[in-house]
Amino acid sequence: xxxxxxxxxxxxxxxxxxxxxxxxxxxxxxxxxxxxxxxxxxxxxxxxxxxxxxxxxxxxxxxxxxxxxxxxxxxxxxxxxxxxxxxxxxxxxxxxxxxxxxxxxxxxxxxxxxxxxxxxxxxxxxx
Amino acid sequence: xxxxxxxxxxxxxxxxxxxxxxxxxxxxxxxxxxxxxxxxxxxxxxxxxxxxxxxxxxxxxxxx
Numbered sequence: 001x002x003x004x005x006x007x008x009x010x011x012x013x014x015x016x017x018x019x020x021x022x023x024x025x026x027x028x029x030x031x032x033x034x035x036x037x038x039x040x041x042x043x044x045x046x047x048x049x050x051x052x053x054x055x056x057x058x059x060x061x062x063x064x065x066x067x068x069x070x071x072x073x074x075x076x077x078x079x080x081x082x083x084x085x086x087x088x089x090x091x092x093x094x095x096x097x098x099x100x101x102x103x104x105x106x107x108x109x110x111x112x113x114x115x116x117x118x119x120x121x122x123x124x125x126x127x
Numbered sequence: 128x129x130x131x132x133x134x135x136x137x138x139x140x141x142x143x144x145x146x147x148x149x150x151x152x153x154x155x156x157x158x159x160x161x162x163x164x165x166x167x168x169x170x171x172x173x174x175x176x177x178x179x180x181x182x183x184x185x186x187x188x189x190x191x
Contacts, residue, residue, distance in 0.1 A: 009128050016137040019146065024163070027140030030170045034136055038128045041184055048188040072189055080185070120152045 006039060029091050041081060067115060096097050132177070136170050143167070 013035035021028040049073060058068045081104030088097040133181030150159035185191075 005128060011128060012130065013133055016133065018138045018165050020137060023144035024140050026167060027143065027170060031133065031136055031140070032175050034133060034177055036180045041181055042128045043189055044185055051189060073191065076185060076189060
């Protein structure tokens, strides 16, 4: 199955990185970035069918379309922020990693403001 | 998941490491520094094209 390819790719990348880490740590960081980007490309191309299914379900069940778009954006932002955060902390820059995580959280909250507004409107309507 | 790009970058890294060792042993530290920098810039260009293709794929796959 494909999972063997992915695991083999990760192991080969780790071995290469260990080889290069002593002489050139910055080259090892480049290798980690390329390996991480390769695996993410593989995963995201797989995720498109999942989101097509979500679109069909949303259009059938009549959920508000832009809420679904916000949900997709939030999950994407979470993945990308985690991708950058782990690479920065791998390189030893935990300060940058935590700041990146904070920025990601702020962006996610600002993105989900419309949902919070509509929730509040619905609740105030009930009262 | 192109493994050959991984091997290409590992090859460049090993080559630069060996070259800089040879140059430092030959007493030319500045040239060793230059080769390290050029190797790093070449690899950085490869990495940047990979990252831009990742973000482009993300944008097209999710129609954002």
